[in-house]
Amino acid sequence: MSALRLEVAATDGAARAGTVRTARGSYPTPAFMPGGTRGAVKALDSIDLETVGAQVVLGNTYHLMLRPGAATVARLGGLHRFTGWTGHALTDSGGYQVHSLRPSVDDDGVTFASVYDGTRLRLTPESAVEAQGLIGADIQMVLDVCATLPAELNVLRVAVDRTAQWAERARRHHRRLEARPEGQALFGIVQGGTDPLLRAESAQRTVALEFDGYGIGGLSVGEPRPALLEALAATVPHLPADRPRYLMGVGDPVGLIEAVALGVDQFDCVAPTRMARHGSVLTRTGKLNLRNAVHANDDAPLDAECRCLTCSRWSRGYLRHLLGVGEPTAWRLVSIHNLTFVLDLMTEARTAIVEQRFDALRAAVADVWGPNNP
């Protein structure tokens, strides 16, 4: 009995358009998940996320455990009620922070220092399952070991072995845990850096544990784009067809489309909203730097073809002004635009796959964005 399943509606080469069925309902793939790190996508609320067309939002277990605490999220009704979000939600496990915060890792778990006050936060495969059970997203991720790249082979080997051992512990604990919501899914995570053999091994060991879906982790952490795609190509063939494949931490147009071409179904990344707050705007003609003086007197919208709230009412000149003087309104409005761009790209990809013209979309995206934009 699986909490979650992917139905493939159409394929075009290795690319797939699907529907993920969950206890809550369903969401179409390819899917991009905005990053709601601390219970909100920065500067946005859950109505904004509905408006841009997000279907799945990511919450960050490490941050939510520190503030307000997993038990507090549970007392306030779980992540959905807490954030006022009616769509799907997924929580990461804290594994990404093994890369970004360099905590101490041992065979049994990870010891972090709080980003707020330095206090100790211990995470084990079991406690990560429990915390995510309390937070109560639709999908939780196993605690994994994400190595920063480039890495020596022996570092990757340790990461793969620990990830596999922890995955088994998490799988067992998640099955037994009574505190978690009925129907909450659990995804395993494939590691292995950029080594194709380790990727294949990690995929096989993870799949053997029969997860509801599969994260592909340990990428977009310092390696060149071709190496990422090669590692992805070595991973995906080992994953079952009826489970979602989730490439963690990728959100740029070319990265998304190239990964979809290899058979990936869903993504998360904070880059579109972080870029927005720095004035980097995604448009149908490429990246626009709103801080450039040329936009100061420009009454045009960010992207003339965009359907978003921001493009419906405000000009480049206005948004540039607000960004320049540090008004939070700008962070929100440009984030709404960038998220709409990425979400619409996923919708276009889905349509192109269904209509068997995904290669043309892929070529068009590469044409605008260059073959390997980061």
Add this chain to the structure above:
Amino acid sequence: MSALRLEVAATDGAARAGTVRTARGSYPTPAFMPGGTRGAVKALDSIDLETVGAQVVLGNTYHLMLRPGAATVARLGGLHRFTGWTGHALTDSGGYQVHSLRPSVDDDGVTFASVYDGTRLRLTPESAVEAQGLIGADIQMVLDVCATLPAELNVLRVAVDRTAQWAERARRHHRRLEARPEGQALFGIVQGGTDPLLRAESAQRTVALEFDGYGIGGLSVGEPRPALLEALAATVPHLPADRPRYLMGVGDPVGLIEAVALGVDQFDCVAPTRMARHGSVLTRTGKLNLRNAVHANDDAPLDAECRCLTCSRWSRGYLRHLLGVGEPTAWRLVSIHNLTFVLDLMTEARTAIVEQRFDALRAAVADVWGPNNP
């Protein structure tokens, strides 16, 4: 020929419910104007302002002249198109910054240093009219001299005389200026500190110049509340009945209601939104400090009787969490609530005046908020 007129729909004692007719349309009074200092009410957009029910928004000439510049606002279509705002707009003149920034003032005008880079900004009665003509709000204010209180009588005397001389220059220049929008109104400003005789004199000298409406300035700048109300009582009887009376810089519940009781029609203040960003919440049972730990696990809305977007979906516990970790989403959501509270209070005041029960509302507000809350 006046660009603007107030029609009194009902009075209850000195309190009035009215309709201000302008070249753009009309707005009901008593009216509260949120402060959109630099082209946006902090953390909000113009759709948010529509949603909360704002009818008039204030823009700040000093700040807009520095960034993005009055000419840029004009090139981008004027303040309404620039900010995407379809309601009424009013710009202050920079006179308030004579109090808040302590620039050098001479008989001819004011010399500011830019808050951004220290560069010199010169404002005269004429250039303030021209800048506000370019910015293009529905209503502009004359450049005045706002003295910080308490002040010696000779300081107030100089402020009153300069304000009167500058008002005459502004009136003349505004009549001749071709750059300003057709139908743009000009309000004079009464000064005089807390001295009743100076207030009466300033009111009479200002009214003699026949403005479209009258600001009551130089209050809420350090004096106790009873002194403010006394100065107001000395001013209002000298103002014509068919012109709006605008008390500048007041936005707390008791201050608003007590001023309406004395015959004031409109207000501006950044306090409701600034308080929101610091977790001070206006509710029907008084002020709520969201930073208080008692709210950490509270699933209730900020105010159970509130109609606002924030109260429709999010809890005290969630908003407290977002504020605590510095998420801009909280600034916006709590600002939406506080503005809704103040705007709804103005609507209640209007209804109470029409229904001849304003004294009961006044007593109820004093009962919740104390007689002289700042």
